[in-house]
Amino acid sequence: MPWQAFVYGGAAAMIAESCTFPIDMSKTRLQIQGQIADPSLSSLKYRGMIHTVVTVAKQEGAASLFNGVKFAVLRQGTYGTIRLGLYYSLKSGWESRNVGDKMPLPHLVLLGATAGVVGSFVTTPTDVMRVRMQASQQTNAQPLIKSFVDIFKNEGIRGLYRGSIPNAQRAAVVNGVQIPTYDVTKRNLLANGYLDSKLTHFGASLFAGFLGASFSQPLDVAKTRMMNQRLVQNSQVKIYKGVMDCLLSTARHEGVLALWKGFTPTFCRLGPWNVIFFMTLEQFRLLDNSINNREKAVF
Secondary structure (H helix, E strand, O other): OOHHHHHHHHHHHHHHHHHHHHHHHHHHHHHHHHOOOOOOOOOOOOOOOHHHHHHHHHHHHEEEHHHOOOHHHHHHHHHHHHHHHHHHHHHHHHHHHOOOOOOOHHHHHHHHHHHHHHHHHHHHHHHHHHHHHOOOOOOOOOHHHHHHHHHHHHHHHHHHHHHHHHHHHHHHHHHHHHHHHHHHHHHHHHOOOOOOOOOHHHHHHHHHHHHHHHHHHHHHOOOOOOHOOOOOOOOOOOOOOHHHHHHHHHHHOOOOOHHHHOOHHHHHHHHHHHHHHHHHHHHHHOOOHHHHHHOOOOO
């Protein structure tokens, strides 16, 4: 498999994550509030993305906007490397064996979903830490290893992989929609006379971000709430039994629209995230002469 897809995918993902992290923090805070299952989170403290960011900065300090950023960057360094590397390498291999043909959309969706599931499962422990640090009202200064050890001691291996199922399901949806949408949209724009330019990359990546956010939001809410749960001895907090229990409980007690809580910050994050990610990826592609050669192109 070409190494460029793995290295460039991971590097572009870390850059995009660092630039959009405060928006992701606001999404997490909005998603966990209002839960009947957890009395400490039953009140509605935040009224929207901007209000969340401003409130957190005022009450907890500006540094709290970056709670968990080291876990997020670590996750993207591995998750982005795996999912993009697998997707573009396997796509390139298929198109090399079928010279002159482009991989059909259903194949792209299946490939993207599979790459997302593999990447998400490997990186679930870092995602658990990211969610908990974002939900915490105290700026975390714990070393990475100590944070993982603390969860393992208190909750076991299940604690590190809490929410892994909705995480994998969300990753399958996001990657099955997001990456193929970018590829197909870009392909169609080029076929209709648009240049392989920054404007084309911008439009395709923004559209991919919108569809990815729309389809994945309910699973993202479930993933966030399940990851934020703490199963410790003598805990009185009700634990969701699974993804469906979380989705049904949320819809029953808070209304169906609660499944799209945090959609604005999700899109405001995924939109810029996708733009930064795919445009950075395209620049990496252009800088590499072997990738820029159409016969050997990975991206």
